[in-house]
Amino acid sequence: MKQLKLFLLALLPLFLLSCEEDDSPLVQPTTFEVAVKFGSAYAGQVAPNLTVKVTNADSKISTEATTNSLGIARFENLPVGIYDISVSRTYTPAQFLEFAGVTVESDVIFNASLTNQTINTSSSNFFALELKSSPVGSLLIKQIYYAGSNAKDGALYRDQFIEIYNNSDQVAYADGLCFGQVYGLGANAKIEQTYLQPNGQYNWNAALNMPSGIDANGEYVYMESFFELPGTGTQYPIEPGKSIVIAQNALNHKAPYQNQKGETITPNDPSLTVDLSGADFEAFYNQAFNSDIDNPAVPNIILHQTYGKDMLLDNPGRDAYVLVKKQGPLSSLKQYSAPEVRTITATTKLYYQIPNTWVIDAVEAQQSPAKLIPKKLTDDLDAGYTYTPLGSYSSQSVIRKVVKNFNGRNILQDTNNSTNDFKVLDRAQPRGF
Amino acid sequence: MRILFTVFSLFLPMWGHAQQNDSLHDQSAGAAFQTVGLYHQRLYSLYEQVPGQVLFHPSAGYSHSTLEFMRASGSWRTPQLPERNTQYKIASRGVTQVNKFKLWGDFQYRRNLEDSIGWRLKPDQADISPYYLANIRPGNWDNHEYQLKGTGGVPLTRRLSLVAGAQLETGTYGRSNDPRADITRYRLTVDGGLGYRIGPVTAVLSGRYGYGEEVASVSYQNIMNQSDGRPEYTTQDVMGYGYYRIVSSKRNLYEFRNLKGGSLVLQAGQFNVGYSYQLVDRRYRRKIDATGDISPYSPIGEVTQKEHRVVSSYTWAGDLAQRLWGGELRYTHVKDFNQLIIQGNNYLGIAKEAVFTYNEKRPAWEFGLKGSYQSVSKKDGTASVDYLVQTLTLSGQAAKELPWGKDFVRLKAQLGYRTDLNSHLTIGSQYNAFMTGVILPDFTYYSSEQVEAGLQAGYGVKVKQVMLMPAVHYTWQQALSPQSLPQTAFAPGNNYQTWALQLNIYL
Numbered sequence: 001m002k003q004l005k006l007f008l009l010a011l012l013p014l015f016l017l018s019c020e021e022d023d024s025p026l027v028q029p030t031t032f033e034v035a036v037k038f039g040s041a042y043a044g045q046v047a048p049n050l051t052v053k054v055t056n057a058d059s060k061i062s063t064e065a066t067t068n069s070l071g072i073a074r075f076e077n078l079p080v081g082i083y084d085i086s087v088s089r090t091y092t093p094a095q096f097l098e099f100a101g102v103t104v105e106s107d108v109i110f111n112a113s114l115t116n117q118t119i120n121t122s123s124s125n126f127f128a129l130e131l132k133s134s135p136v137g138s139l140l141i142k143q144i145y146y147a148g149s150n151a152k153d154g155a156l157y158r159d160q161f162i163e164i165y166n167n168s169d170q171v172a173y174a175d176g177l178c179f180g181q182v183y184g185l186g187a188n189a190k191i192e193q194t195y196l197q198p199n200g201q202y203n204w205n206a207a208l209n210m211p212s213g214i215d216a217n218g219e220y221v222y223m224e225s226f227f228e229l230p231g232t233g234t235q236y237p238i239e240p241g242k243s244i245v246i247a248q249n250a251l252n253h254k255a256p257y258q259n260q261k262g263e264t265i266t267p268n269d270p271s272l273t274v275d276l277s278g279a280d281f282e283a284f285y286n287q288a289f290n291s292d293i294d295n296p297a298v299p300n301i302i303l304h305q306t307y308g309k310d311m312l313l314d315n316p317g318r319d320a321y322v323l324v325k326k327q328g329p330l331s332s333l334k335q336y337s338a339p340e341v342r343t344i345t346a347t348t349k350l351y352y353q354i355p356n357t358w359v360i361d362a363v364e365a366q367q368s369p370a371k372l373i374p375k376k377l378t379d380d381l382d383a384g385y386t387y388t389p390l391g392s393y394s395s396q397s398v399i400r401k402v403v404k405n406f407n408g409r410n411i412l413q414d415t416n417n418s419t420n421d422f423k424v425l426d427r428a429q430p431r432g433f
Numbered sequence: 434m435r436i437l438f439t440v441f442s443l444f445l446p447m448w449g450h451a452q453q454n455d456s457l458h459d460q461s462a463g464a465a466f467q468t469v470g471l472y473h474q475r476l477y478s479l480y481e482q483v484p485g486q487v488l489f490h491p492s493a494g495y496s497h498s499t500l501e502f503m504r505a506s507g508s509w510r511t512p513q514l515p516e517r518n519t520q521y522k523i524a525s526r527g528v529t530q531v532n533k534f535k536l537w538g539d540f541q542y543r544r545n546l547e548d549s550i551g552w553r554l555k556p557d558q559a560d561i562s563p564y565y566l567a568n569i570r571p572g573n574w575d576n577h578e579y580q581l582k583g584t585g586g587v588p589l590t591r592r593l594s595l596v597a598g599a600q601l602e603t604g605t606y607g608r609s610n611d612p613r614a615d616i617t618r619y620r621l622t623v624d625g626g627l628g629y630r631i632g633p634v635t636a637v638l639s640g641r642y643g644y645g646e647e648v649a650s651v652s653y654q655n656i657m658n659q660s661d662g663r664p665e666y667t668t669q670d671v672m673g674y675g676y677y678r679i680v681s682s683k684r685n686l687y688e689f690r691n692l693k694g695g696s697l698v699l700q701a702g703q704f705n706v707g708y709s710y711q712l713v714d715r716r717y718r719r720k721i722d723a724t725g726d727i728s729p730y731s732p733i734g735e736v737t738q739k740e741h742r743v744v745s746s747y748t749w750a751g752d753l754a755q756r757l758w759g760g761e762l763r764y765t766h767v768k769d770f771n772q773l774i775i776q777g778n779n780y781l782g783i784a785k786e787a788v789f790t791y792n793e794k795r796p797a798w799e800f801g802l803k804g805s806y807q808s809v810s811k812k813d814g815t816a817s818v819d820y821l822v823q824t825l826t827l828s829g830q831a832a833k834e835l836p837w838g839k840d841f842v843r844l845k846a847q848l849g850y851r852t853d854l855n856s857h858l859t860i861g862s863q864y865n866a867f868m869t870g871v872i873l874p875d876f877t878y879y880s881s882e883q884v885e886a887g888l889q890a891g892y893g894v895k896v897k898q899v900m901l902m903p904a905v906h907y908t909w910q911q912a913l914s915p916q917s918l919p920q921t922a923f924a925p926g927n928n929y930q931t932w933a934l935q936l937n938i939y940l
Binding site for chain 2: 023024025026027028029030057058059061063077078079080081082118120121122368369370371387388389390391392393394396424
């Protein structure tokens with residue numbers, strides 16, 4: 001027994017040591033506030049009783065809080081991380097009349113968002129959102145198939161298409177309709193801060209020859225590609241609940257095709273790609289690009305500004321798309337160089353400046369929530385973003401959700417927030433839902 | 434042959450069986466039996482943990498080599514533990530006296546095939562560091578590990594003696610399903626110290642230094658598995674116990690490890706006590722594309738690991754029996770500094786362990802009793818996780834040799850019981866995938882009542898100067914009413930079985 005006591009005595013020092021340092025981690029869950037108000041057009045009044053949503057980019061867990069009478073939503077005890085913040089408010093015509101004293105024919109939607117916000121103990125714990133609205137249009141971008149399909153088994157990127165839908169109860173005309181990809185920066189661009197907005201996107205106010213006194217970032221978009229549909233004005237009607245498909249190549253991509261070199265390419269798995277032989281329009285650049293094939297039975301779109309040697313949509317998904325209804329001749333539009341360009345020469349690329357008021361629909365796409373690039377579209381055009389979860393060459397497309405159906409006519413969701421409005425099709429389907 | 438084995442062993446260093454499991458969770462260690470001589474196995478293990486102990490090793494010379502094939506399977510596990518495990522092992526350990534030099538060494542090679550491991554892209558589930566790569570979907574691993582350890586001591590004068598040691602651990606680890614992890618590791622540690630005798634007491638003070646590197650890289654065979662649409666395949670940076678982030682760019686993780694420490698050993702008669710302390714700094718970096726003066730390593734986090742350890746033994750004899758008291762205490766403190774998003778200390782882990790054993794060896798049989806207390810605390814600040822598991826384990830084992838002509842049969846039986854001591858778990862308002870996939874199953878697995886039983890039979894035959902003992906082992910772990918936690922994404926089952934075939938060679 002004596003030996004045992006000695007033995008236990010010798011072990012005591014460690015017990016003493018083990019009592020030290022029993023503390024807690026220094027970093028704790030964080031608390032932050034989001035203040036929401038309307039834009040200057042509505043006197044910057046606060047926005048109470050709105051649901052603000054924050055989504056953790058890693059866990060994808062969303063948390064909601066309601067703004068108080070001061071327009072402030074408080075989020076308590078959330079994990080540190082990267083968050084997207086958004087808020088939306090829809091007014092019926094009657095509600096909008098009461099709110100703004102203005103009579104409108106359809107719902108008015110206000111949106112505001114911030115993406116990719118780092119929230120930790122050293123960052124700001126206060127975020128301000130300003131609600132902006134834009135009209136809900138009758139013609140919408142319904143489906144965008146930018147991902148393409150498997151390089152060997154499918155059709156690579158030559159089967160890309162965009163689908164435009166008539167969401168109204170009236171016939172609309174595609175004639176003269178314009179669309180394109182918005183020009184902007186990717187992630188972590190290494191250019192001087194002067195040429196950047198706080199969100200990392202181009203500061204167009206700093207572009208050469210940009211007039212002072214305009215909001216070059218907030219009221220315009222700048223086109224990387226810009227196309228127009230042909231027609232006499234009433235040549236290409238779109239019936240209510242119907243759509244038109246604009247193909248990069250209006251071919252049946254499920255079948256073998258002959259490229260410009262005369263080689264026959266056969267998709268090993270036709271189910272991965274789409275039949276675009278029935279497309280309404282196609283892009284033909286005629287620049288000897290191997291897969292740029294002209295289908296004479298399908299009208300070609302008018303190329304005002306091009307990017308690449310075909311209507312190539314960024315297949316990881318880093319494009320923003322706009323649908324434009326001209327409010328005047330295109331010759332009235334200005335063109336500007338990228339903001340960091342300091343000298344304009346004959347070879348300097350210039351980008352069409354399109355007023356937001358011409359834009360009847362817009363969709364921001366991203367590669368994924370984990371790989372966000374600075375948003376190119378303002379919140380009034382698109383407060384969110386959409387993406388194909390399986391990424392490039394996955395055969396997936398993004399497509400608007402159906403919210404209602406009237407006697408077989410689908411009404412598509414359009415809240416000017418693509419995060420909410422779009423879903424994913426595992427296989428792109430022209431004219432599908 | 435004896436020389437060959439002795440030389441082999443002496444250049445094959447090891448720092449002790451009990452240190453193999455660098456774990457907050459070593460209560461989960463698989464049920465491996467000591468193959469022969471309960472008393473001496475325990476005694477030797479108590480003398481093979483701190484470098485200075487080599488001077489007092491109770492054996493004048495032994496050599497034990499093992500070839501082993503082991504297979505384990507069952508449902509009583511967590512997602513980070515294998516559903517099936519097949520292991521091939523070659524090990525050799527021994528002590529010898531060469532003139533004035535007392536030398537101890539150990540070598541081990543293991544090939545481990547592990548099936549259906551989820552939520553970790555790191556080799557050791559038991560690794561105490563909270564920084565590693567992970568993905569949800571289970572996959573299969575093929576691991577190769579080498580350990581080479583040795584310690585030597587020599588008296589310089591009547592009072593003064595010198596000890597020195599080194600250990601090298603290397604390994605390659607690969608996962609054969611997307612995401613495919615490829616990991617290489619080496620860790621080198623050296624020890625050196627002096628002993629001094631005053632009257633009946635000898636004290637040995639030694640220092641320790643070590644460094645190492647581990648490189649993990651992850652690739653995908655199916656490029657679509659990298660996409661956001663397949664979250665089970667997505668590679669994550671785990672940086673705590675509840676906090677994790679998607680790795681969005683370069684899928685690699687470098688660990689640079691530095692170790693400093695020291696130990697003190699006291700020997701008086703049959704009483705031996707050793708205290709050791711070590712401070713391990715583990716720096717985590719991601720290799721990125723960089724040019725010019727920009728560092729190619731982007732910081733992720735740093736982990737500081739402090740370990741205090743006491744090992745003690747006392748032996749005495751009488752009534753034809755040899756008796757041994759053994760005790761081990763261990764305290765480990767782990768703290769991080771996150772350099773990705775958080776910019777601060779987010780994780781705190783504390784593990785405490787106390788093990789007491791009593792062994793008795795009689796001419797015809799021997800037995801051992803063991804009681805252990807273990808406490809594992811993990812706190813993740815930003816994820817609001819407070820995890821504390823405390824358990825008490827009691828076990829006993831007995832072995833008997835039966836003559837079989839010129840040879841003998843050795844039989845051993847073991848029984849153990851683990852009970853919970855007021856463990857608790859609190860999680861904040863949000864349950865993320867790591868919490869439902871790892872933390873909740875961990876809590877069920879490590880805090881539930883459990884019994885363990887095992888049998889071993891060996892046949893000893895002497896061939897010239899070599900004792901050969903083929904042996905078969907079987908153990909069975911059974912959970913007793915494991916609690917099912919709401920929201921858990923994985924419910925541990927009921928039992929886990931291990932069996933092994935061994936060829937033991939003693940010189």
